[in-house]
Amino acid sequence: MADMNIRTRRDVKKFLEGLSTGSSSLLKNVTVGCHYHTIEAESEEILDDIQNELAEKGFLMQSRRQSGISGTDAF
Secondary structure, eight states: OOOOOOOSHHHHHHHHHHHHHTSSOOHHHHTTTOOOOOOOOSSHHHHHHHHHHHHHTTOEEEOSSOOSSOSEEEO
């Protein structure tokens, strides 16, 4: 897992400037295309809708670990 050390708005600005100069890489390149996001919603129904949309668009993969919410993770 890559630690990007982005903790402040200044860090974000510095990272984005690095992208334009070529000294930084996009997250998908740093993580070889596979990375995780945490999604929160007000209800299970909304989470199910989000999961279905992500699956339809091909953004889900099977998890190697047991997840508390579902057996898939977004990447």
